[in-house]
Amino acid sequence: MMKILSEACGSLTAGYIIKNVQKAGHISVATDMSEDCFGKHLADEFYSVPSAADKNSPEFLKKLVVDNNIEMIIPTLDDGLLNWALMKRELSEKGISVAISDANTLKVFLDKWETYLFFEKNGIPTPKTSLKQQYKLVKPRNGRGGSGIQITDEPVDMTGNISQELLSGTEVTIDVLCDINGMPVYIVPRIRLGVKEGKATGGQVIKNEKIEEYVKTICSSIQFIGPINIQCFIKENGDISFTEINPRFGGGSVLGMAATENWIPLMIKMFAEKENIIPSADIKYGLKMGRFYDEVFYF
Structure with a gap:
């Protein structure tokens, strides 16, 4: 039995991890x-932590996991991903595994401009993107979720922003679990059937061989380890266009696991035991997910 830490347990989707x-x-x-978030009452142990933007956060977290005998960490908070990646080696020497890709990979995908350049370099179809305000869609280079995104013809200060060709069609999220060699073990595309605050409130697993082939190309072009989620659009003419990659579990990745198997034991085998993994389940294409509010009562 291991002690496994997950983050941001007050978020709407934290419960599934x-x-x-x-x-x-x-x-x-x-x-x-x-201190007063619902996840505190779902987990076996809880600790209050400073903001990931706090300059003292890395040292605080390092001391927290060592002092409390944490054995594996599953980072999910965008603002703290790079800090965890930079601490991977030091924590590994203390017997603590961090379930995340390396820092050099994260630096590409935490910056939407660098992500665009990666797609272009590796022949992955992606919407036209600029550091200037050439397109209607404007979003932060380092933003997360829907925060800071605007569609406008009005002048915008482009400091820290990109503009991007506006896409139409079906938005698809692909949950991917990569092994220790960076190869995808599971590729689970899903469409959203509802969204609240940027998180999927419903979804359905779909089969799309073209998406699967592009994902294999992406994973062979850079080293991922563990869970990631990839965003793309299926345009009305059937073409695929990729927009971003989040090197972590997504808010709706619970559907990716429900359509395959619990990924936690696979991640333990990979990160803690340093062994390769093989899929043991067929993907349940067509599986749907719905979400609803639940309650936690406490004093």
Whole structure:
């Protein structure tokens, strides 16, 4: 039985990681900035932490995981991903595994301009993108979710922003689990059937061989390890256009696991035991997910 830490347990979608850690027979340790968040009452242990933007956050977290005998960390908070990646080697020497890709990979995909350049370089179809205001869609280079995104013809200060060709069609998220060699073990495309605050409130797993081939090309072009999620559009003419890659679990990745198997034991095998993994489940294409509000009562 391992102690596994997950982050931002006050977010709307944090519960599924806590539950899957527990279903796998391990101890769920959760963190959040708020002392009074619902995830505190779902996890087996809880710790309040400073903002990832706090300059003291890395040292605080390092001490937290060492002092509390944490054995694996599943980073999910964009603002802190790079800090965890930079601490991977030091924590590994203390017997603590960090389930995330290396820092050089993260630096590409935490910057939407660098992501665009990666897609262009490797022949992955992607919308036209500029550091100038050439296109209607304007979004932060380092933004997350829908924060800071605007569609406008009005002049915008482009400092820290990119503009991008506006796409239409069906938005698809692909949950991917990569092995220790960076090769995809599972590729699970899903469409959103509802969205709230940038998180999927419903979804359905789909089969699309063209998407799967592009994902294999992406994964062979740069080294990922563990869970990632990739965003793309299927345009009305059937063409695919990729927009971003998040090197972590997504808010709706619970559907990717439900359509395959619990990824937590696979991640333990890969990150903690340093062994390769093989898929043991067929993907349940057509599987749908719905979400609803639930309650936690506490004093």
